[in-house]
Amino acid sequence: MKLTSIDDLTDEIVGKRGTAEREIFEYDLRMDVLGTIIKEARIKQNMTQGELGELLGVQKAQISKLENNTKDFRIGTILRALEALGAKVKITVEIEKKELIVA
Secondary structure, eight states, rough: OOOOOHHHHHHHHTOTTTTTHHHHHHHHHHHHHHHHHHHHHHHHTOOOOHHHHHHHTTOHHHHHHHHHGGGSSSHHHHHHHHTTTTTOOOEEEETTTTTEOOO
């Protein structure tokens, strides 16, 4: 029985790294993970979507959308939600093979 790594499967199904398809896939995946992190942090704080919405000055429906479709939100909104939940945010940006860390 031959085993295949997740990286090999992703290359085969989605496309190799550097292709447009792979970039879109990885962006969408990161955004989905970010929404899940926001939801888990909210639940850990025993906070409802409505309560988080009040802290941010938005409707409960906006929090639901944020948790389920983060890619449609501005980074400022995402950062405010994480800050309201007491999360530490660390952003890494890579430019021309040089890594910058913004904390």
